[in-house]
Amino acid sequence: MVGVAGIVALFVVRGISSTWGGLALPNEAQDFLTLSISVIIESLPFVILGIVLSIAVQVWVPDTLFVRLLPKNRVLRRVAISLLGVLLPVCECGNVPLARGLIVKGLTVAESMTFLLAAPIVNPITIITTAQAFGWTNGILIARVAGGFLIANLIGWLFSRHANQPGLLTPRFAAECALPPSHEHGETRWGQSVELFVHEAGTILPALFLGAVAAGLVQVVVPRQVLVTLGSNPLWSILAMMVLAFIISVCSNVDAFFILPFATTFLPGSIVSFLVFGPLIDIKMLALMRTTFRVRVLVQLTIVVALASALVGLVVNFVS
Amino acid sequence: MANLSESRFRRAFVATVTVLVVLVGGFVALTSQQGPKLSSAQIDVGGVVTKSNEQLRMFANQQVRPVTAAQVRITPSARFAVTTAGSVIAVQFANPLRYGTRYRVSVDGVASASDGQSSSITYEFSTESPTLYYLHRSGGSGPDQIMTTGIRQPSLRVAYSAPRIQAFAAFPHALAVVTLSASGHSSLNLIGSQGQVEHINLPGAGTVDQLQADEDSGILGFTFTDAGPTPKRAYSDTLFTVDPNGTAVPQPVKGLDGQPVSVLDWSFVPSSSEIVAQNIDESTILIDTAKANSVTPLGTFLELGAVAADGKSVVVVDVNGQLQLSLATGKTTRLSPALLHGATVMGAAAETLTTGWLQQESVYDKKIRGFVSHLVLNGAGQARELFHPVNPKGSIESFSVSPNSEYVAIETVPNVSTSVDDGYVVNGRSKSVTTNFVDIATGALVKSVTGFGVQW
Known part of the structure; x- marks a missing residue:
């Protein structure tokens, strides 16, 4: 309810402020509202779709289906999981509830992380929009897909080294995962679906609201021009683009078009870093992932993903 | 067990981060030694042999410092100017280049705008050879033929054939063909690349002459004289233009007095939207078809000759001989x-x-x-x-x-x-x-x- 109320409040204030005439909000406040609402408008359909897919996985897919279909070898299993995004084309916001559903359904936390990080990039919508924006120029498309795939599997391997997989989760979500299936007795599948939708929406929407507010606020405070002036330096351009991706929190399905105008200013590698890092780690994603993973895990995840994204960008700059 | 698990993960995490940091540092060092590189280039290899001031746009992978003409080498040589904007180096060729020739453009000392690291950028391209069209009349033994061939190639092909072809004009993907009926009246058709025929209605029954096509604008021009005795004619060598891709209805070209002009000679001006025409009273005018009522008098001459390929001048004749008339300034230079x-x-x-x-x-x-x-x-x-x-x-x-x-x-x-x-x-x-x-x-x-x- 808090999340829904916050989101509705943002829309109401933005709508009313446009009719206030002389009492209109300052430009910075209007920018903040517009930017925050744009993140919500962009993300909400995918969040809802992700929750629905999560419910489908948890309630309607047989318990052992994923376990039976996926390879037994752990490396091949993670490779297969990182390609699941091709079948479940949800952007990163929708992947959080879906990844939660996969954990509930028996995947390890490391495997779920692999899906969470690969699916926003290795999915048909993202590949098509990136191809439309950049074509084969400078290998941006190839580097993005390959980079996303490799980073997801690196993270999957790294966290698979952690023997205490539930220890990576927040205590609350770990407890939910530990509940015996018997607690659902007496309910129809539709009933379970409705209950899960309310529960997941109640968990995810406040995080989305807070993430959108934070993204809007930082964009108002930090001028984009500061980032653009760094565009031509091989190292600073990559860092600038990763910071930009972190701040603006744009969805992976549309981020290629967002960044296309910057392609004439920034080095190709920095564009790739933006397109790889943004879908995996940004303000909104961290807020959403905080519903599932411990803070320490998110810090470790961010460090590795940031370094790997920068490396992918540097390699592209070197060879292109 | 928990501690063992933690330490195994911690070791893997530290190792992963260490390897990534080393690799990132290594590539930072490598890339910082590199100067700008060529990402892509754009050039119209067909347009560059037919038009002046065509550009080769070379896109560097980063913003570069301004490039001077001294840094640019073109083989075979060609006159050019160079400009730089952000990551784009634009080499503008002053004149059309040679047909079917491989050109190499090298830019030395291209410096990064951020750290000054420099490198050389080279791009090679081959220009197109012309596709020629000409009219071969059968001499009464069959239909007339519009033939197509290359300048250096022996291949010869019939592009279109029809009885009594009076004249034609070529667009890149179509031919405008005027045929004569048995009664001596002209008929104008547009022939598509797949042979499809689009008839263009003329202002009436009469004859078309001086047919020309402007490749840049896709517009067709001709003079039209309607049939019948001279005193009763509505049009007599009246200049018309028609846009086959637009309404396809011929429109008379209007002169200084706002009335349709009757001309002795006329021509499209290459690389512009202008027409130069000599009225029947021998006054010569420049008409901009893209602007309403834009007619510039150029003087009175005995004859109007060919417009230069660069569209900057036209040959005219006065009582003392030939002159080169600048279309921009109206100044004349005697051709001696x-x-x-x-x-x-x-x-x-x-x-x-x-x-x-x-x-x-x-x-x-x-x-x-x-x-x-x-x-x-x-x-x-x-x-x-x-x-x-x-x-x-x-x-x-x-x-x-x-x-x-x-x-x-x-x-x-x-x-x-x-x-x-x-x-x-x-x-x-x-x-x-x-x-x-x-x-x-x-x-x-x-x-x-x-x-x-x-x-x-």
Whole structure:
């Protein structure tokens, strides 16, 4: 309810402020509202779709289906999981509830992380929009897909080294995962679906609201021009683009078009870093992932993903 | 067990981060030693041989410092200007380049805008060879044919055929064809690349003449004279334009008084939306078809000749001879040819090139008791003969220079004394009319075809 109320409040204030005439909000406040609402408008359909897919996985897919279909070898299993995004084309916001559903359904936390990080990039919508924006120029498309795939599997391997997989989760979500299936007795599948939708929406929407507010606020405070002036330096351009991706929190399905105008200013590698890092780690994603993973895990995840994204960008700059 | 698990993960995490940091550091060092690189380049290899001021745009992978002309090398050489904007280095060619030639453009010392690291950028491209069209009349033995061929290629193909083709004009993907009916009236059709025919309604029954196509705008122009006795004509050599991709309805071109103009001669001006025309009272005007009521008087001359390929000037004739008239300023420069021995110049048969101009000259030959035609390249006070008919009794009917001034197509009648007219009431020719293609730089005859009306 808090999340829904916050989101509705943002829309109401933005709508009313446009009719206030002389009492209109300052430009910075209007920018903040517009930017925050744009993140919500962009993300909400995918969040809802992700929750629905999560419910489908948890309630309607047989318990052992994923376990039976996926390879037994752990490396091949993670490779297969990182390609699941091709079948479940949800952007990163929708992947959080879906990844939660996969954990509930028996995947390890490391495997779920692999899906969470690969699916926003290795999915048909993202590949098509990136191809439309950049074509084969400078290998941006190839580097993005390959980079996303490799980073997801690196993270999957790294966290698979952690023997205490539930220890990576927040205590609350770990407890939910530990509940015996018997607690659902007496309910129809539709009933379970409705209950899960309310529960997941109640968990995810406040995080989305807070993430959108934070993204809007930082964009108002930090001028984009500061980032653009760094565009031509091989190292600073990559860092600038990763910071930009972190701040603006744009969805992976549309981020290629967002960044296309910057392609004439920034080095190709920095564009790739933006397109790889943004879908995996940004303000909104961290807020959403905080519903599932411990803070320490998110810090470790961010460090590795940031370094790997920068490396992918540097390699592209070197060879292109 | 928990501690063991933690330490195993911690070791993997530290190792992963360490490896990534080392790799990132290594690539930072490597990339910081690199200067800008060429990401991609754009050039219209067809347009660059037909138009002036075409650009090669080289996209560097990062913003670069301004490049000067001294840093640019072009092989084979060509006049150019260079500009830099962000990550784009634009090399603008002053004149059209040579056909079918591989060019290499190198830019040395291209410096990164951020850290000054420099490198060389090179791009190579091959220009297109022209597709030529000309009209071959059957002489009554079948339909007339519009032929297509290459300048250096022997291949020959019929692009379109129809009975009694009066004239044609070529667009890149279509041909505008005027045919004559048995009653002597013209009919105008647009023939698509797949052979589809689109009829264009003329202002009435009458004859079309001086048909021209403007490749840049896709517009067709012609003069029209309606049938019937002269005093009752609504149109007499009235200049019309028609946009086949628009309404496809011919519109009269209006002169200084806002009325449709009747012309002795006219031409599209390349690389512009302008038309230069000589009215029937010999006044010459410049009309911008893209602007309403934009008509500029250029003066009164006896004849209007060929517009230069760069669209900057036109040859005109006054009582003292030929002049080069600047279309931008209206200023004239007298063309003073270094004549061949005993030669005279008649009319406006001259066409200016990038450097110098081509001049048709006539030399009296006592043996045949007539004049022999010569085509002469003039410039820098010197004259070099490019072509003359093999038979002294042959004549040069007209000539047209390729848009890049590399070749000249020369219409000749091999022997005037035995020539037979083809009987066409409009745009008639000798049945033996031949077109010869000469390389202007070397004077070499590279091709001869039976026909006329070459469209470059």
